[in-house]
Amino acid sequence: MSAVLKTALPVRESPAPESLALKAEAKGLDFYYGAFKALKNLHMPVYEKKVTALIGPSGCGKSTFLRSFNRMHDLYPGNRYQGEIRMYPDNVNILAPDVDPIEVRMRISMVFQKPNPFPKTIYENVAYGMRVRNINRKSTVDEKVEKALREAALWMEVKDRLHDLAFNLSGGQQQRLCIARALATDPEMLLFDEPTSALDPIATASIEELVDELRQRVTILIVTHNMQQAARISDYTAYMYLGEIIEFGETDQIFIKPRNKQTEDYITGRFG
Amino acid sequence: MATVDLPRPAAMAIADPDRLKHKFSRNIKERIIEMILFLAALVSVATTLGIVFILFYESLAFFRHVPLVDFFTDTMWTPLFSEPRYGIAPLLMGTLVTSAVALCVAIPVGTVIAIYLSEFAPFSVREAAKPFLELLGGVPTIVYGYFALVFVTPLLQKVFPGLPGFNMLSAGLVMGVMIIPYISSVAEDAMRAVPMSLREGSYAMGATRFQTATRVVTPAAISGIAAAYILGISRAVGETMIVAVAAGMQPNFTINPAEPASTITAYIVQVALGDLPHGSVGYQSIFAAGLMLFLLTLVFNILGHWMRRKYREAY
Ligand SMILES: Nc1ncnc2c1ncn2[C@@H]1O[C@H](COP(=O)(O)OP(=O)(O)O)[C@@H](O)[C@H]1O
Ligand SMILES: [Mg+2]
Numbered sequence: 219m220s221a222v223l224k225t226a227l228p229v230r231e232s233p234a235p236e237s238l239a240l241k242a243e244a245k246g247l248d249f250y251y252g253a254f255k256a257l258k259n260l261h262m263p264v265y266e267k268k269v270t271a272l273i274g275p276s277g278c279g280k281s282t283f284l285r286s287f288n289r290m291h292d293l294y295p296g297n298r299y300q301g302e303i304r305m306y307p308d309n310v311n312i313l314a315p316d317v318d319p320i321e322v323r324m325r326i327s328m329v330f331q332k333p334n335p336f337p338k339t340i341y342e343n344v345a346y347g348m349r350v351r352n353i354n355r356k357s358t359v360d361e362k363v364e365k366a367l368r369e370a371a372l373w374m375e376v377k378d379r380l381h382d383l384a385f386n387l388s389g390g391q392q393q394r395l396c397i398a399r400a401l402a403t404d405p406e407m408l409l410f411d412e413p414t415s416a417l418d419p420i421a422t423a424s425i426e427e428l429v430d431e432l433r434q435r436v437t438i439l440i441v442t443h444n445m446q447q448a449a450r451i452s453d454y455t456a457y458m459y460l461g462e463i464i465e466f467g468e469t470d471q472i473f474i475k476p477r478n479k480q481t482e483d484y485i486t487g488r489f490g
Numbered sequence: 491m492a493t494v495d496l497p498r499p500a501a502m503a504i505a506d507p508d509r510l511k512h513k514f515s516r517n518i519k520e521r522i523i524e525m526i527l528f529l530a531a532l533v534s535v536a537t538t539l540g541i542v543f544i545l546f547y548e549s550l551a552f553f554r555h556v557p558l559v560d561f562f563t564d565t566m567w568t569p570l571f572s573e574p575r576y577g578i579a580p581l582l583m584g585t586l587v588t589s590a591v592a593l594c595v596a597i598p599v600g601t602v603i604a605i606y607l608s609e610f611a612p613f614s615v616r617e618a619a620k621p622f623l624e625l626l627g628g629v630p631t632i633v634y635g636y637f638a639l640v641f642v643t644p645l646l647q648k649v650f651p652g653l654p655g656f657n658m659l660s661a662g663l664v665m666g667v668m669i670i671p672y673i674s675s676v677a678e679d680a681m682r683a684v685p686m687s688l689r690e691g692s693y694a695m696g697a698t699r700f701q702t703a704t705r706v707v708t709p710a711a712i713s714g715i716a717a718a719y720i721l722g723i724s725r726a727v728g729e730t731m732i733v734a735v736a737a738g739m740q741p742n743f744t745i746n747p748a749e750p751a752s753t754i755t756a757y758i759v760q761v762a763l764g765d766l767p768h769g770s771v772g773y774q775s776i777f778a779a780g781l782m783l784f785l786l787t788l789v790f791n792i793l794g795h796w797m798r799r800k801y802r803e804a805y
Contacts, residue, residue: 292645324696334691350697
């Protein structure tokens with residue numbers, strides 16, 4: 219490993235304009251899978267109602283970092299967080315042991331790499347988040363299901379077959395259904411883990427378009443293996459390598475004038 | 491096969507043309523092994539076919555004496571009387587009532603155990619519980635039968651004083667305990683086959699473990715769980731020793747589990763123990779009863795296998 223990589227760059231103290239509010243912030247985050255340290259001293263802001271992309275070569279820790287935001291790692295024994303992810307406006311460290319991961323997941327939703335609709339109808343898939351919160355009033359659920367499906371650009375395609383099984387949808391539709399499911403509970407933040415890697419180019423384009431529209435109402439953190447995608451849809455980009463954040467900045471800056479040689483090599487395709 | 495003469499590489503021209511042909515010695519060995527394996531498979535298939543053939547053949551002889559209509563509509567089964575009657579209904583009822591009691595125990599308990607082991611138990615507990623469950627399934631059924639007769643029945647009599655010494659309730663309850671591991675292990679396998687990504691999707695929506703287990707994992711595994719139930723049912727219908735020992739062997743057309751009754755299986759044991767002369771109608775009646783049992787379990791097994799295949803295809 220070169221000396222350059224060993225020194226994690228200090229995060230740019232961006233003198234944020236007044237409108238730029240922090241939604242979350244990683245502060246000295248370490249993460250361990252058992253004895254393996256997968257994340258090393260991460261510092262990164264997530265700005266409200268902006269799209270932040272995590273890029274980097276496979277295995278660099280993008281998913282691990284993303285899944286820390288909704289405490290997904292709590293599901294498996296032997297995983298350990300150190301450091302903080304602060305969530306605002308509460309200014310609470312959501313990794314603290316006294317914070318209930320279920321409460322965190324109620325506010326920070328997630329969309330996975332492979333579409334994972336439940337073995338239920340289209341309607342019940344979207345209603346799931348309400349059902350687990352014991353929201354069962356039909357008029358409320360109906361309304362929220364429709365709203366979420368519209369926001370996920372799926373309503374027109376499924377409005378006549380809401381009570382069909384979700385498995386009958388195409389891959390791209392299933393992924394939009396998963397986005398609708400995540401949106402239906404009005405989360406403050408949405409996590410996407412390579413949401414288009416299992417989709418064809420047309421379905422990918424429609425998901426990207428969707429992310430572009432969603433930024434107006436929700437904070438988005440997205441992992442992508444596709445640099446063009448990061449450049450197209452994100453406002454901020456973090457380049458990760460071997461469990462560290464090598465560079466974080468505005469997407470334009472990262473892609474046009476990366477400060478770090480490592481970032482530049484990755485982005486120009488000389489690496490990774 | 492090429493008709494056009496192409497210039498060939500030199501190596502090919504001098505190669506032994508027989509080199510790629512089948513080797514006789516290797517061939518014969520393969521053939522012999524194949525034959526042995528085939529014969530082994532044939533034995534089991536032939537046995538099954540033989541059983542089915544004898545069942546049908548002897549039943550045919552039976553139905554020459556007893557009209558099918560009587561067999562299905564008469565409510566008395568009295569092959570030992572001077573005027574014997576052959577209505578299968580009492581035996582069928584005994585089988586159904588004991589099976590129903592057993593399933594009332596085995597289905598809920600088996601399902602809860604499956605959910606617990608698949609979704610809640612830490613690895614160490616799961617590994618420790620499995621041998622116990624297997625043990626439960628490995629106890630000879632005659633042991634269960636006497637357990638029902640000398641332990642469970644007296645216990646039940648303390649609660650229900652009028653309960654006769656032989657009764658379907660006690661036999662059914664113990665049979666249920668015996669079936670629990672069959673249901674729990676098949677249902678657990680089905681639940682564990684549900685991909686982790688579905689569970690993660692549920693947790694990510696803020697669901698609890700219990701909600702995830704009941705609202706996502708269970709419906710995803712539903713055809714496998716149904717298969718487990720059906721295998722349990724066919725187990726209960728075919729169970730012999732427990733009912734023969736603890737339920738009494740008196741054919742009794744009733745749905746009251748507190749009464750003694752005989753079942754199809756218990757009747758077959760009774761006759762096979764040797765009260766009726768070979769070749770008599772009474773003797774042949776066990777084949778007709780056996781055929782009923784065979785068809786009943788066959789239907790359940792086919793249903794079960796069909797459902798298992800279906801759930802394997804789901805993911
Ligand atoms: N469950 C796990 N147990 C142990 N190591 C893991 C586990 N998941 C991922 N890792 C390791 O952590 C590192 C980061 O993985 P990941 O976050 O999945 O990378 P990325 O999403 O950037 O491809 C890799 O070295 C990977 O092998
Ligand atoms: Mg990943």
